């Protein structure tokens with residue numbers, strides 16, 4: 292093709308291969324929700340369909356049907372079976388994939404979890420693929436089916452009457468906003484006032500940190516009153532069990548502070564009352580804890596134990612929301628976690644803020660680095676030995692050590708510098724984070740680092756462009 296013809300073709304057909312087909316050609320205004328079970332252990336997994344639902348208005352951006360971020364341990368892809376055209380895709384993570392990295396999952400024992408994918412409700416039959424990543428982080432298909440949207444087995448019940456709901460902050464059409472729904476767990480009917488107060492408090496905390504402050508009008512915040520029979524949250528490690536609406540529990544995978552729910556169906560039913568892109572669960576508990584899984588849920592405790600600083604839960608909320616909304620990885624590496632080798636150091640993690648710095652792989656945040664040396668020198672040996680000493684120190688010495696560790700992170704020469712700092716993703720060696728400190732690194736009210744901040748802004752743009 293001559294240069295002139297090529298140029299002419301681009302002028303006439305500027306959108307070929309660049310954008311997806313108009314949403315209304317293939318989808319109605321409603322949402323299709325596909326619930327399925329995954330059963331398995333570390334070495335094998337089986338998927339089976341549970342139920343398909345038609346839910347309310349699709350809250351996502353109709354111009355952002357294809358997710359090219361490559362974020363998430365899983366992807367859902369929806370195709371036109373006649374032409375194989377990709378109509379919709381979205382990355383997400385699951386509790387099951389995390390469980391697979393625990394010691395418990397290494398045994399022969401299989402476990403079942405309930406999961407959900409959502410997309411705009413199709414006008415005609417579509418082909419659905421669910422993909423997972425292999426050890427090298429390449430996607431492979433784990434579940435496929437053709438869905439006929441006219442099938443009588445699709446559940447169209449309306450759950451609205453079961454829950455009271457309202458907008459806490461409304462900034463406009465859900466199709467052009469990030470819609471966050473806040474649910475409560477462990478709140479009885481009498482405690483709904485306290486739940487509403489907490490929802491206000493943590494919404495305010497989110498919009499006190501950049502880049503959310505500058506983008507606050509890009510968000511709608513919804514509240515759904517989920518009432519529990521018992522007050523408080525399960526503490527299995529201490530033999531304490533409560534009958535709550537969403538089954539949120541401490542001691543997830545044996546970790547006392549890891550707070551995740553088990554009742555995905557109840558969560559999805561409650562959330563479906565409003566248009567939503569992200570689900571946050573506030574728990575009626577004073578014990579430090581939280582959890583966040585990309586495009587599924589974030590949890591946060593809402594009270595405070597006597598000796599704990601008041602800001603801890605606000606830190607947890609914004610940190611966990613980073614996992615949920617943007618797929619940010621944990622940049623810290625000195626805390627005890629339930630996983631073993633969560634990120635193999637010979638594979639580049641997909642998270643936007645962690646790198647294995649592998650040769651021949653472009654650095655994800657290269658354009659933000661400038662002339663900072665890679666890896667970037669920092670007082671890691673001193674930080675690590677202080678961390679070791681902290682583990683066996685008594686209370687007063689521990690505070691002194693924590694102060695010294697904080698001073699290392701506040702090194703003036705490194706503040707605001709983007710580089711590659713060794714120690715990230717629960718690994719002391721072989722994984723790197725973009726800055727000396729970040730809301731995804733230390734337990735503090737420090738800002739998100741420039742790399743995390745850009746990833747959050749990119750995600751906001753995906754929903755609002």
Ligand SMILES: [Zn+2]
Pocket residue numbers: 622644725726728729730731739740741742743744
């Ligand atoms: Zn960061």
